[in-house]
Amino acid sequence: MSEDKRSKNEFIKESSRQLRGTIAEGLADVVTGAISEDDSQLTKFHGTYLQDDRDVRGERGKKKLEKAYSFMIRVRLPGGFTTSKQWLALDAIAGTYANHTLRLTTRQTFQFHGVIKSNMKRTMQAINAALLDTLAACGDVNRNVLACGNPFLSKAHAAAHKLAVDVSEHLLPQTGAYHEIWLDGEQVQDKTRPAKPNEEPIYGTHYLPRKFKIVIAVPPSNDIDIYAHDLGYIAIVDDAGKLAGWNVTVGGGMGMTHGDAETFPRTADLLGFCTTEQAIDVAEKIVTVQRDWGNRELRKRARLKYTIEDRGLDNFRAEVENRLGYKLGEPRPFEFTSTGDVIGWAQGSDKKWHLTLFIENGRIKDVPGWTLRSALREIAEKHPGGFLVTANQNVTIANVTAKAKPKIEAILKEHGIDIGTSLSGLRRSSMSCVSLPTCGLGLAESERFLPELLTALEDSLDRAGLKNDEIVIRMTGCPNGCARPYLAEIGLVGRNPGLYNLYLGAAFNGDRLNKLYAEDVDKAGIVRLLDPMFARYAKEREQGEHFGDFAIRAGYVKATTGGNRFHADLELVKSVA
């Protein structure tokens, strides 16, 4: 028999007794803040990662201390909605057990950073006590399901959110491990999800070959970046304004590895159309095909996007339809206009108001004179309407009556918070991943660096008179692409400390990837390269032409027509003194 070529993680999952491993034992070991390597692969499925503070790595050994370990915990929050009560609970957890910040993610949920092992159970229990959980927020399973911005805007938006919740619930792992380990076997208050130990009808013993991500969009907004995900639904509304069903997209993804052309970001393909009744079944079948067809030897190429590259979209569709027992419909026409959030007040079909705040890189914290965390806490205390986390790391204060509007504004003002409308269009359209000091994979700063880079670029924009133009810029500390940088008109991806690859030419509405323009550029270099482009763009742009399209027309980069062309047609600028 030939030797088993499956990747290490496959064996870990196989012998984990449905994600139990020795996590419980590891938590009980008080001499270390860490857990075993294998267990740290398994805890991801429970929604938490072992990390260490990379800022202090250098000193620890000398001080006879192990690495400064702590855990990152990611909440599962389909559609990104929390009640005000839940917000208060999460805020309290951040202050009691985490690093006093809440981190809004690019996938519409919250992360806690810096929770030490001895507080893990308490924290998980506190999260569950708020009727939230973290199950499958990470790991080789379906992750948090995103839904277009605001369910209170229209019926279609509401349907999108409902679908997000239903799909998320349907694809949850059924193992009892989560409840045993974190909740001492207790059930979450909500009884709709009794744990069925050792029973994974959809996932089986080995779960998926890799993470799996689902999003739901309502055109014309593409705020959830549908082309970046394994599986997407696009709401199709008929002329009568009624929801007809959903276009289905598959095979999107961002992650790649520097210098490995076999890995690349990929924009999703249109697979077909389905009704709301079929939607969940379709999701399940697509997941099972990926479960059976996905690459379990090379984790680097285990995402659905590679399965589709390698097997072909038609074969994939055929297998899905075969498992469904019926054919998918023809995709219906639709149009996306942008990926960003509309910052500021918006009114829903029910006449209620919704305020979307720009939150720099999703980090909610207090700093003297700018006490965002306190402001939002105060609003949550006084305002029952709830909150929405957007896929752009922003937050929407939902369901505000016309009467309450000034109160909310007053609270924000008191805490020195600007809604964001006065910020530059570039900053309002910016995102960065977390990277240092918590992310173990970061090669360069991101969250801690982007703000100052933007300040430098804003000078150029001012000179060019582009202060208010929305230009999508995203930065990540490594090529994994957590802030979806390859779909940004200006993408910056860390390569080495202080050095970034610069990508240009993505579509403003998120349907075209960008392309590498310059390698290993530092802050000054980035400004030096972009400054003249901004000037030219201001002068030469056509009516309504976006910066990404201009970058191609002006010849800075070739258009990327698909994921497998991402590394093709490169003409890098050399001279970066």
Place this chain on the structure above:
Amino acid sequence: MTAQPLLPKNAPFTPEEIDKLNSVVARTTPQQRAWLAGFFAGFEAAQAGGAAQPQQPAAAAKPRQPLTILYASESGNCEALAMKAKKSAQKHGLDAKVFDFADADFALLSKAKSILVFAATWGEGDPPGRAVDFYNALMSDKAPRIEGVQFAVLALGDTAYAQFCATGKKIDERLEALGGKRAFARVDLDLDYAKQAAEWTEKALAELAPADDAGTATVVHVDFKGAGFAPDDDEPQFTAENPLTGEISALVNLNGTGSTRETWHIEIAADAPGFSYLPGDAIGVLPENDPQLALEFAEAVGLGANGEVVQKLRERFDITTLSRAFIESYTKLTGRTDAAALADQKAFTEFAEDRQLIDFIETCAEKLTPEQLFSILRPLPGRLYSVASSPKAHPGEAHLLIGAVRWESHGRKRGGVSSTYFADRRRVGDPVRVYVKPNRHFRLPEDGNRPIIMIGAGTGVAPYRAFIEDRAEAGAAGKSWLIFGERNFTNDFLYQLEWQDHLAAKALSRIDVAFSRDQPEKIYVQHRLWEERADIIRWVEEGAHIYVCGDEKGMARDVDVALARVLAEAARGDDEAGRAKLKELAKAGRYQRDVY
């Protein structure tokens, strides 16, 4: 003064020999001369008749008068003085027996003919831990009368404390109240007690010695076939008066960046023949003051320009401890009324509240001559640190774990002399003056198979590092259990990597931790003791020795209470039963404390 017994020039010896002999006999006591006379008589007899049959004494042998020496000691100073006194008692023809207060009882007291006491004061005017029981008994009305019994008391203390030498004073009064006869007046000595203590002891012994003994010889029977005299017992060679200059070879703040703590691990190369210690001992350090403070101090008394004075203040004198004793002598010297006012008990306690000597000097600034200044300052006392290394694991080195003492009060940043001496003013390669302070009351069990339970918070973990290193080197099979407490897991887990290694190597069997500030409710070591009481009891039943080290007020007290409760539960009795059991363990040397 009696004339010295010198050999005449015409004695039957060479001049050199006469000088040599005189150099000895000149300093002899009557008792010693009597002994020598008897010795030679016995020797001649032995030569003549052979040592077989007993000799006729040249003079009737007087029985040596018994002397009972008692000491109440925590860190061993009084104990050492008692041992020295026992030796010189021989010279005074006294047959001395030494007892620790911990082992003393009324019977002993009633039997005593004459009593010499060395007593230290701890806590806030309290007797040393091991002495408490007998001390209380002595003070109770159950105490027996000691009509006419001669006694003398030496009290050790520290003028830094309000209740200076309280324990010694009370014992002195009590012995008199019980009918004893004070043979020699008590002295109350500060940290620089060595010289005065020696002189006082000599005088006190002379008083307690049987006067009529002098001159009359008693034949001393010597078995010349047997070995000579017992070798002098183990007095440490390096002392506060005679320290060893070692070199700092490592100096690391073990607390991670962002910690609220500052705890320094210090390795000192002290590779000298006479410098030897055991786990459980303390290492004494002679620090130096902050040069800036020394300068400000000199300036306050108008000597800022005198470099020599500033240097002396830095190196030799205690310029931080504010005591009433000092204010009194300062008042005497300067006659200042404002100083006099502050010497009043109430006024003093108010003023002294987180103030130091410098505050006083600046308040009552007065120009002084160097001589005047030095005449009222006390020498800079050494500081003790539980040794954190085993010589087996680190030959020629001594490791210390020192918590930096820093605070701010009355608009002045302040720091502990010794701890900031290391934290701020010493670097690797710098010299440091050290000595060994043996502590035979904090020792690993002789039997390496005995389980040990080590309880400590903060720097209290220091001796346990030495213990575990020692057991690892010796390959001792006994179980070991460390219960450690600090503030935060991530930054304050002192020696974390080493504990992990010791656990992996099975040199440490178990560790429990209590980090008080990692969660909303405070968790301390005593809480862990209570949670784990079933296992504690099991271990004690298996013969475990229990150790407690660290801050007295901050931890050791609560641990003591918790242990009593645990033992009480085991005995299904009340807290009193637990206390009794704990005392029992202490008597058996199975409950040992090193607290400060």
